[in-house]
Every structure is written in C-alpha cells, then in structure tokens.
Amino acid sequence: MLKLILSNNAEIGVNDGSTIFDLMVNPSDYANMWETLTEDGLKTVTLTSENGDFIDRLSDLAVDHELSTREKDVVVCHFYLREKDETELEIEKLREQIVSLTAELSVHDGAIADMGAAISGLAEEGGME
Numbered sequence: 001m002l003k004l005i006l007s008n009n010a011e012i013g014v015n016d017g018s019t020i021f022d023l024m025v026n027p028s029d030y031a032n033m034w035e036t037l038t039e040d041g042l043k044t045v046t047l048t049s050e051n052g053d054f055i056d057r058l059s060d061l062a063v064d065h066e067l068s069t070r071e072k073d074v075v076v077c078h079f080y081l082r083e084k085d086e087t088e089l090e091i092e093k094l095r096e097q098i099v100s101l102t103a104e105l106s107v108h109d110g111a112i113a114d115m116g117a118a119i120s121g122l123a124e125e126g127g128m129e
Contacts, residue, residue: 003048006041023079030077060084
C-alpha cells in the first residue's frame with residue numbers, strides 16, 4: 001500500500017502500482033477520495049511508500065476524471081489527476097485577488113460608515129456649520 005499526502009496534511013492509502021497521475025483505490029475508499037481530493041489538498045501532492053520513502057511530488061493538480069474497472073474479479077477505482085494549465089492557474093490567482101480586494105473593501109466600508117456617524121454626531125451637536 002502506498003500513501004498519498006496532500007497539502008492540507010490529509011493522508012490517503014492508495015493501492016500498489018499507483019502513480020500521482022493514476023491513483024488506484026478499493027471501492028470502499030471511493031467516497032472518501034471525492035471528499036479528500038479538494039482544490040486545497042491538491043496544491044501539493046506527495047506519494048510515498050508504506051515506509052514513508054519518497055516516490056514523487058507535484059504541485060497544482062486537479063482531478064481529471066474517475067474510472068472504475070474490474071481487474072481480476074476485483075473492482076478498482078482509478079482517480080486520474082493532471083497538472084493544471086496556465087489558464088486554471090491564472091483563474092486561481094484572480095479569485096485570490098478578488099477575495100483580498102473584497103476584504104479590503106469591507107474595511108473601507110466600515111471606516112466610511114464610522115466617519116459618517118462621527119460627522120453626523122458633530123452636526124447634531126452643532127459642531128459643524
């Protein structure tokens with residue numbers, strides 16, 4: 001059994017013969033795979049042996065597709081990963097920038113509201129003409 005270590009520290013046992021691009025698991029692990037192979041988890045993926053010996057490491061991966069096959073009277077689920085292309089990486093950067101700008105705008109909105117309240121308070125006290 002090999003071990004897949006994701007960037008969010010999740011660990012997944014995968015069948016011998018797996019590679020980072022072709023992860024083979026038993027049907028009992030099928031649902032767990034879909035829950036674990038998230039965008040955050042796939043930022044950096046490391047494949048190790050059962051003993052923890054390094055086999056491979058890649059970054060910026062995505063699930064390409066899944067295919068379940070019958071091999072020697074046993075069903076094996078294959079999860080195929082691929083490296084993200086430049087367009088996908090640029091979209092991720094834009095999403096991060098939007099989140100950052102939205103947070104910054106919230107701070108500005110709060111400051112503007114506070115300033116409005118202070119000016120209104122001064123006007124009510126007759127401190128402004």
